[in-house]
Amino acid sequence: MLSIRKATLLPVLALLVGMGCGDRMPDSVGPAQDILVLADLSEWEKYEPVVRDIFEKELRTPQIEKIFSVLHGRVEEIEIHKHLKRKNVLVISPIDSQTPTGDFLRSILSPEVGEAIRSGQSNISWKKNVWAKEQLLFVATGNSVEEVISNIRGESDRLFAAAERARNKRIAKLVYKYGEREDVTRQLADEFGWQVRVPFGYRILDAKPDSGFVALVKEQPSRWCFVYWEDGIPADALTENWVLAKRDEITRRFFDQDRIAPGEVEVFQSDFSGKLAMVLQGLWENEAKWTGGPFKSYAFVDLHLDRFFFIDVGVFSPNKQKEPYLRQLDLMANTFKTAGEPQIN
Template sequence: MIDPSNAPERSLTRTALLLTFIVASVLTGCKGVNLTPSATGPDDQIFVITDSASWNGVIGDALRSELGAFVQTLPTPETAFDLIHRPLTTQRQLRDLQKRKNLVFVAALEDSTAESSFLQSAFSPEALAAIKSGGAVVSRDDVWRRFQKVYYVAAETPAEVARTIESNGPDMLDALNNITRQRVEIDMFKKGRQFDKEERLLEKHDFKVKVQHDYHFAVDTTDFVWLRRIVGSETWRSLFVYYIEGGDPSHISADWVLAQRDSLSRLYLQGNMGGWVEVDRRRPMEFQTIDFLGRYGFEFRGLWQMVGPDDTGKKVQYGGGGPFLSYTFYDEDSGRLYMIDGMVFAPGYGKRDFLRQMEVIAHT
């Protein structure tokens, strides 16, 4: 009897790829019940399954530009997601990839590669005909594992694939961010969630957000709440919520949000040396209108710094700073204008994942 663990690894064939795809579809689609385990690995990784020529050519360039671009509002270079290239070479490699959280299978249909064969196996003849005439991006959830996002990207030529990625990139990035927030939220609140603090918010302010296990109230006034999490001696994360009763949604603009945030931070977000938090206008800032939990909203991202007066009373930089994100929106049911703002201070650490945690709390 042959021990499968010692058997030589075989290269992937079109038939093996097709069978793998069909079996996975049956397991995840039977009566709407997903019997597979959760996807594994870091949330911020996207595995790009394509051949080396495509990865090093216009297809790879388009993916890096759309899904792996550097975030301009972080203090040091970090990409939105880490893109990891994997070609399809063996069945063992494919089985490993099927466990991952974010997968992008991409190929030009005119190529005679394993990746192209895989994609052609995944589509019907009618779908292939349509793809050849214009390219396509198909999204599937939970194909092999739960909490998994899988994309199939195809067009006839490499140039057409690149154009397809460029035109669909913002939607792909938004969907990947959404499912990443869902996964991070599960991990953040699976133990130690502070329900008593959430009820305090609801009773006193008529709103609540999920409160992680080691957050405490730093400020809690009539219309302003500041929650902080201090990790070690020099690292912290914080979230504040400010609201205006009977607020006017027409006030929401980039200038108003910027001025309001600086006003609130000077009043409430003060350091222990007499300084206060302020938006660093020397660095890139990003404003955009968004749908925030079904409400018209405004997203503001940038960097904050600690400032204060010197001996002559002139405002100077005190040192310290980090990234922030802020959501301002109007809640029609309550008639309130809300600002929810998350900040990170973590010298010596990457900030992307910490800021994503603040994004998660804001969305609860």
């Protein structure tokens, strides 16, 4: 990872002096999903398709919503538009480019790092809290525009993952900003043997312990997190077709005949609170009520308890963006743990 110098910024020295140091660093500004790219206008048209392909992944809710939105900015307008206070900043330029962006890039890298880049040892890096709190700065460079593009493509997964982690950390802080329903969390642990960190504003809508079902909800917009559990299901039973049918079975019983919208779901494996889970992500619908929206589910077997869990989050919010709410719910779901387990998230 590159060593980025915070104190030797020749074009923006006045900005750094003005903002102080330590705890006096200003808060970052702008939407958490925006990524501001500082690149010379003459080079941006070559970088743009690659950068958008990496960060502007899409989620159907059922409208198309972008995970991140890429914005182009110019180094010459750093002070006017307060670019260095943005939450996500990506600086792209060849290391020896004779452009304002190239000059800026060299000013924030040590001479040693510059030489490492020229010799091909370093090219992509990121650093937190450089000019503002809760900020993520990316640097993408190389010896030519073509090499920079190749370097960005080669690190595309790691770049997106770093942006995702930073955004999730900010969103998690926002979710619990107004406190937690610790009484509800304790109730879940005491009565059902599992818990999630319940943010303020959520309540238990439905609890059927004999049927292994609890639903937590919050209104405006309507959103939920439900947990279903069942004993005696072997882990090897969790095939793609089985978990899809299981969700429809659960929602048919407890959620007014909701179902997965045909052809509108993706199934894959991922880690969930330290366990391997089948993940379902797609659209739900209720034909009778003419409603629908996005959902995400985790299905796994706790081998210590010999218990199958199905954790599901979803949103109903017509004519509004739903991806941010689904992300908040997903972060809440990922605080799940059974009684006696350490908290992972």
